[in-house]
Amino acid sequence: MSASSASTPANYKDTLNLLQTPFNMRANAKVREPELQAFWAEAKLYERLSQHNPGESFTLHDGPPYANGALHVGHALNKILKDIINKTALLQGKKARFIPGWDCHGLPIELKVLQGLGSSERQALTPISLRKKAHAYALEQVEGQKQGFQRWGIWADWDQPYLTLHKDYEAAQIGVFGQMVLAGHIYRGLKPVHWSPSSRTALAEAELEYPDGHTSPSVYVAFAVDQLPEALANKLAAVGLTSSSLASAPLAVAIWTTTPWTLPANLAVSVNANLSYAICQTSPEADPSGASEGASNRYLVVATDLVESLQTSLGLQLEPLLSVKGAELEGILYRHPLLERTSPVVLGGDYITTETGTGLVHTAPGHGVDDFNTGKKYGLPVLCPVDEAGNLTEEAGPFAGTNVLKDANPTIIEALKAAGALLAEHRYEHRYPYDWRTKKPTIFRSTEQWFASVEGFRSQALAAIAEVEWLPASGRNRIESMVGERGDWCISRQRTWGVPIPVFYHRQTGEVLLNEATLSHIQALIAEHGTDVWWDRDEAGLLPEAYANQAEQWRKGIDTMDVWFDSGSSWAGVLGGISGQTPRVPELQYPADLYLEGSDQHRGWFQSSLLTSVAVNGHAPYKRVLTHGFTLDEKGRKMSKSLGNVVDPAVLVEGGKNEKQEPAYGADVLRLWVSSVDYSADVPLGPGIVKQLSDVYRKVRNTARYLLGNLHDFNPNPLAEGGDAIPYADLPLLDQWMLQRTASLIASVGADFERYEFYRFFQALQNFCVVDLSNVYLDIAKDRLYVSGADAYRRRSCQTVLALVVERLAGLIAPVLCHMAEDIWQNLPYPVAEKSVFERGWPTSPAEWSAADLEAPMAQVLDLRAQINRQLEQCRSQSDLGASLEAQVHLELGPETSPELLGALQWLEQSRHPEVDNLADWLLVSGLAMESSKTAVLAEATEAGVGVQIAKAAGEKCERCWHYESDIGSHSNHPTLCGRCVGVLEA
């Protein structure tokens, strides 16, 4: 733009080089983001980069979300973190192929389908028709979630995701199971499960309900001690409880239970090793109730903390004679009060507390999970003298034939009374699980289940854990202790919507048929037909050739696999980590480079994947595991509908019904949130945070817009080749410093991304845009860009920097603010070789930019600038000044001025480009003098040996550049302009 000198422009504003760019101040994300996504799809950008990038493969293996329900911010945190990492890898030239997955089987989907049916439909339902409905439901859910993920700008192979219901996936899973069987890691055993006697079936947690007002008959029972460990016997003798004194007043351990019907199955009493227990002398209270009949004249062991409350509950006086640690009770043998047997006192876990009961826990391994685990530790049998209908069996001795929901409890309580073992009896109201269909109470009952024997490969699993890099490092301790302490893995479920446990049982003997021939035959059938084949066909159609003639002897099993076995087999089904299976796409690697999920997955997917991979291949399926926390509201509370604090990511991105109240912030603001949080802990989100993020987003956007807007007439080719770009060596100090800041940002953001510390990027980005660019460089640059002649060195040098910076800024924000980065790229006002910012690759900077020697003097000058700005600000606040250009600054440097500042000012003065590198311009004032003011001083202060005085600038205000100059009026063509502006207009 060069103005003619012939006529006086009506408005000098038109002679300034103003911003020109179609890049909008407002993101208009609702429209613009989908346009940019369409551009990526059209250009097949993800496909090309992930398959043809020159670098190595990078496999971030997706942990499959459950295919049920709308996406929430937890999904956003997870998938966007993965996308940031993948996009960074793509920019770095790696082949980062990302196959998204979904977990499609399991009870929640089965229940959703059941809930959607009328009662007659439900009656008519067959397993196969239920499976077809569940299949369709899961696909529908996958579709909905997929669209949500895509709207967030996540790049992936959306057209070929992995679903755990795919035939090839199911076949690979059977392959994993089969190899574990053949390696001897799979066995069948008893385990207590929630059982409904009224519907004669096992129930899952989700099929239970807990109605108010349930009461159970609770009983306190004394189990007479038969034998004492020697150390304990000595301690008792020391307080006078010798064997002869105990003969007349026996010692008993006291237990409490709300399920008297389980007493025939009692095989141990568990204590907490760390609790204190008291040996108490008992005597009846003044008004003994009937229940304590026969309870006198004995010694009882109870938890010390409960002595006082038990006096009331039992109606007995308890006088502690001796207290011992729970550990010292281990090894006591007691007589069963109702049956002919003795059992031990054993050490249970922390589940034994002093909240209720006696602190000693009646243990029936066949009827409780804690009991089962403790029993396992001590090699106790899993005794379960209750049949499917809830009737006690012959193993329950005299109680055989009674029913747990009817007469078993009263019969047993009567027997306890008769045996003199009942200490007390009360009704007890508590939460108790009921069958959601029959509305009748459930029980814990042991049934035959399939297990993976973790014991068989535990040491290998622990060794594999040590080979993996866990981020944060505490993740290693978590999974190590979980795997170190866990019991065997129960992998069977009594459900329909899942992968079958491909086993046959002999109809007469119950013998199990599960071998290489049956496994590989069924795996092949499933690869061809999917797991529906297990329900579609009878035994003859499922057994291999060799067994065809004995098909009628066998019955196929009806258990399905735990869905954690499904998802835990993804290293085989997707990454091809098992013989006979190829990776879903060639770029995928096993073990994967990275697994990234919420920290609860140490218990879940990280662990199930580890166990199956170790059991089959002896090593972990991943090299590195990164975890993130959970999303909370701004006050650190869980998000819930009832609290009304749920942030719906769809509303955040697309806006709510009333866009005034719930504006469409766009996917980039959601992504910016993900980058802003320290996700190693739980992360907050709420309206206040969204507001702040959108301010940061706007700041970055406006900075980019300013850079783009000042490049509309710039040719980035070198000056020597006919372009406008000034070579680095010929740039002013200020410009070289700006490039040094840019190089430093590139280095630090690169390192932040390498460590997955995106919140540091978020901080560095803000600092760069707000401090380095807006407050310093662009603030000073305004005059160079607007006022100088379009072609002037002052302006072209600045544009050179703006072009270099904006291209790199776009690259640096691309993994996080992918839409804005692409929008910037599409609005570069000059041609570039790459159609997309993602084709440019990760930003780099020439070595010369890292000019560390610029940092120290620049820091001195910027400190001085800040000091002067404080004085200018004071004048403005007192209305003594408007714009800083109305001021002149007087500096007095004295003997106390630091040599560093003096050196820095000299450095500035010696610049080869004083038209840019001069302090007055950097201060945005009209005059600067190194002497005290001769005119009235508006503000003054001395800091660190530097005196600063602010005075009104001399001269008149130039109408075009607003500088105060003394030559206004001396140019007849332009009487209101300064000489500099006249020079620009007449050039």
Ligand SMILES: [Zn+2]
């Ligand atoms: Zn001027």
